[in-house]
Amino acid sequence: MPAVVSIVLLKPLEDLKKEFATIKGKPKRAKFEVPPEKINAEGLVDVGGGSGFIVDKTGIILTNRHVIEEHGVEYAVTTSEGKTYPAKLLARDPVDDVAILKIESDKKLPTIDLGNSSEVELGQSVLAFGNALGIFKDTVSMGIISGLSRAVSAHGDPNAPIQEMRGLIQTDAAINPGNSGGPLVTMYGDVIGINAAIVAGAENISFAIPINSAKRDLNDLKKYGYIRRPLFGVRYLILNPDFKQKMNLPVAHGALVTKEHPIDVAVVAQSPAGLADIRENDIILSWNGEKIVQEKSIQDFLENSNVGDRIKLSVLRGNKELQKEVVLTERK
8 A cells, every 4th residue: 555656647727828828618607616736836736646656765757658548747646644746757658548647755665576477377366455546545445357458449538539449358347537657466465357347337347458468568668768568560459250241351360450540551561560570451351360359459469579589471362371570660
């Protein structure tokens, strides 16, 4: 509990007034109002936040990317002791819902040990920590691991783009707004996930980012100074027997290279896929000899790949199966 923190996003009052003035379609008589309790002594307004947890005594904090996604804000972190620190954003993961902050303290800070999310078992007991609703600090709930390797589409608010999240840990431990970014821990106190999402309208269906993804990000930050993720460079649709029948395709598995919208491109120019001559309407059948299926898509393979890896692909173009090799580059 001492290592779990509350994260608050602060924005200057004047900036909010300017943003309000530019909102289109608002009622003519609409007034800009902010509750006094939301404004601090420096004229900064609390515009959101969530939870996080300290993983290094020097003040390194893990949280969700969607918790700190707002632009033009300052970050403040409050510990369980009630002390508040200004925080610096060190890195955002461009793929997974993970972000890393840092606070400066004149003393060593309490930390939580990071476990191994690949050893999580269905049915094991877990605890979820956080600041429920941003009001009830130091909240803990208990549950079990309800599912593994879940895939969901989610967004932080109605105006945010939908994000595909894969490889998630499902739990029935209560995770409420404000708990996002808090730790999901085993009964031994080791973190196995970062609380991230819930299913609206459901009972006790919550999801956490596997901690191994965050451990990789921490290692990248230490080694390179930023989070380094591999790029492949295609938009795709994962095939199944239903798609095979509807689209009159020759196979029922693989990734059909296709654009989502007319203005999109199916293959990014000068990307590893583009340089390997992957084309729109190709079907990528396998990745290093392993079939691409709904349970394991290209995104899942990329999750376990590194910049510089050489990947052998089997690609179906028309009725001809081709062998391609791509070298993954760094995602910018």
